[in-house]
Amino acid sequence: MIANGTRTHEPLVRIAKRRERSRAELILLRAAAFLLAIVAGGAFIALLGHSPIEVYAEIFKGAFAGNKRDPLSAVKQTLVFFVPLIVTSLGLSLAFRMKFWNIGGEGQIIMGGIFATIFALYSTDNPGAIPSFILLPLMFVAGALGGGLMALLPAIFKIKFGTNETLFTLMLNYIALYFLKYLVSGPWQRTPGFASIGNFDKSARMWEIGGFHASLLVAAALVIFVHFYIKKSKQGYEISVVGESQPTARYAGMNVGKIILRTMFLSGAICGMVGMIKVSSTYTLTEGITGGVGFTGITVAWLSQFNALGMVLVSLLFAILQKGSSVMQTSLGLSADASNVLQGIILFSFLGTEFFTRYKFVFKKNNSKEKE
Amino acid sequence: MDAFINFLYAAIISATPLLFGTLGEIITEKVGNLNLGVEGMMWLGAFSGFYVAFKTDSLLLSLVASFAFAALGAALYAFLTITLRANQNVTGLTLTTFGIGIAKVLGYAMTSVTKQPQISDSLNQKVSALNLPFLTNIPYVGKLLFNYNILVYFAVILSVLFYLYFKHTKRGLNVRAVGENPAAADAAGINVTVQKYIHVILGGGICGIGGAYMSLISGNGTWHSGGVVNGYGWIAVALVIFASWNPARAIVGSLIFGMFASLQNYVPASVVTLPTPIYQMLPFLLTTIVLIITSIRKSKENQQPASCGLNYFREER
Incomplete structure (x- = not known):
């Protein structure tokens, strides 16, 4: 906290603790993180010249769709x-x-x-x-x-x-x-x-x-x-x-x-x-x-x-x-290691949004005398 | 004598990427950030260095690219841990997963079934052993001192420079203060955030050069998607402990690791026959013992920077 009246230089943006978020807010925040990861992952896939929707659909299918003999074979794996x-x-x-x-x-x-x-x-x-x-x-x-x-x-x-x-x-x-x-x-x-x-x-x-x-x-x-x-x-x-x-x-x-x-x-x-x-x-x-x-x-x-x-x-x-x-x-001919990239992107976006559960950015007000 | 010279020579060749990785991680840990993403950053450097070498035929551009790409990964880690205060261990591990993933996916896209990408002969020549007139031909000494690829010298010089930086410059001292006690450094007017960013990114970039060494030299200039870096990043993390956070000792430390890695090819079977995995285990065993001994002796000199692993938040002082 910067005391009023001191001549401390206040930075443009600073970080402060925030009140605890409600459960609903937390869930929303996580959902936003997941969405962000899906979009960022999709952008990466698109950069490699593949269709993100096709790749995601293929991953989902690969994880669940079994063969005729054993419909559950993929689920088991x-x-x-x-x-x-x-x-x-x-x-x-x-x-x-x-x-x-x-x-x-x-x-x-x-x-x-x-x-x-x-x-x-x-x-x-x-x-x-x-x-x-x-x-x-x-x-x-x-x-x-x-x-x-x-x-x-x-x-x-x-x-x-x-x-x-x-x-x-x-x-x-x-x-x-x-x-x-x-x-x-x-x-x-x-x-x-x-x-x-x-x-x-x-x-x-x-x-x-x-x-x-x-x-x-x-x-x-x-x-x-x-x-x-x-x-x-x-x-x-x-x-x-x-x-x-x-x-x-x-x-x-x-x-x-x-x-x-x-x-x-x-x-x-x-x-x-x-x-x-x-x-x-x-x-x-x-x-x-x-x-x-x-x-x-x-x-x-x-x-x-x-x-x-x-x-x-x-x-x-x-x-x-x-x-x-x-x-x-x-x-699709995209390396299976793409799973590592997607996993990394998901983790990064969760780690990043975690910040907003505990802290907030405080932007410098135009009128710097204004109190918090 | 010849066998011994050859042994030392091989040890130094295989020690160099470790030295880059170790030096990078030391610089990172000096400002209080434990980055477990060394393996990932080395992979990033290995890929980008290889790709640019493959496309442009320029060693300099390749090294710049490997530095830049790995530094980008380190910057992501820096943003998450320094600004957003994410947990350092988790973020570093994620960077490893992510970096390996990116390098392998992009490398896979570059490879076709019929053709393994390979750097040109002229570039291969540039990264092969130097051959200096007169000097290289001195018996024994020539081979041992003047017959390496250029990156070996670069790694050693860089380590010495950083040793001097941390030990003898005011700036280096400030940086160490950030790692030991960020609150005190902050109070003394050092910009903790800026110092952390600079050194985490710089350290990451140097790890990346180690990665380029592995794809250009250790991998003989061919992209092997199976394992270019091959766990060397993790060994570098261990070596930081072994070197007790001292860039000069990192030179000795990586040399010892390199010796262990080459030992089995040079110890005559008549002397002693240890199974290969045991040889490979020895450096880690040694590191663990060093870690335990320093903790028992509680020697302040050889410890990890005190704030390492913890994020700094000014308002929580």
Whole structure:
């Protein structure tokens, strides 16, 4: 605030905080952001010499329209993109609520995948040793444990020494990735010359219910769990308080260190489950296990402001873009990477409009003596 | 001896794009902005540099284009984080997604099934190793000092200049103040917003030149849509930590990373045989250890600029 009467030079435009917007206004603002993204994306497509309407229609068709034999085939594949993304976002959102920058989703997914694969390989080497109804839950727990432990490491160093968690978790992504590369091209390699560990035994493959992976149910359960954990549980409340202000949490008698450790373990464990879901749905463990969702999940969680339902919507949108674009590449000859461009444009416009929920521009009045 | 010289030589060649990326990110972080979009900006630079080289046959124009295109990406990031105060991590990650997307889409449009776009022989000649009369022919020293492509020298000189800038000029000191404590810098009359914009955009452009290095030199002048930059942008982000935000140490740091990258081709199998992925993991392991040690020692010298990652809002002081 510039006090009246001082000779401070007032800039042409300045930024001030605004009152909180109503729910309806917020929804309108998001809709405007989305519209802006569609238009900007369309302009980009037009610049490349394609018809935006044709491309959008093709993406939509590619994400939903199945073939004659299986009308749901495209939907199923879209869900294959959707499930890992939503689960990762849910996991990461827990840490972010605490203002703990867990950029390590990639590494936690990889570790979860590796832990789950240990059991899958055992079962593949000894077919029938463990029945599927025991093996899959076992892999699930192993995956969660792998991801959780991976996330615990930076949390411990953060509490003990204040080690920067953004950079630490980022580094752990690479360490996990190269460890994975070592495993699939070394001790776990099955086909000489190829970084492949072969296909899992049937008992280690994700159950299918009516052609849909059972992991969809896991994702749904996790959406509900995270929603109520944050909104209704004491632990969820503690996360929010630590995120708001650590001194406040301490003053209220909370054990901040314990809360950070617990939350990071849970955050990593949920990401680890993604690793298990990926290996059991693709029947193998490869270098491309994450598909980049460890990074995309960060943006999804942030855009949805850690709201579980919001994450479902954004993940669905990104899944549609990804699946649809892969079809569009063959039909229209525009690179499937266009999905990345569109995704980026959507994110940019959301990030930009976010500003207007909290701030406003104040233009310099002609009569500079006028009060605010 | 020859093998060792060759090893160092290969290390320096592969270290140079990392040096550009690291230097760019250091400049960005010095004003308190953590830009995780280095990979995206390098892709933008890789594409635009390649495209202009392909069309105009001019190395200078190609480098200018790579700088400008990546700087444009950085400007978008700057506008969102500095003016609109969007979250830096998320905006940077988005810039990576977006930059890779743009580069691949435009690159794909340039490629046809029958023909991979390739830069001309004369331009290839310009970016190949220098051959100075007399100097290059000095045994050992000649190869080690006077036989690189011109961009290697450019990267080193640029790093030294920025080291001097941050360490010994008043302006550089002001910039560091912005990164350490923007409120205090603001109170001291430094225009925080302008300094942030200048350095974020400058840093992004330098990352872009690193991208052009990768498409013109590392990629042998052919556009490979599969992976021109290939994660080097992420390594650069790691290297910033390793170099402890010091442009001079970035030279040493990227050289060490480059050595690790070339090591496996030069260590005789009779000495030690480590699997390739383990060699590739070593630099990241080393960086993590450096990160932990600096945090344990709490050495003020080697830390990230204090305000890095946080946006500055004057009215929230």
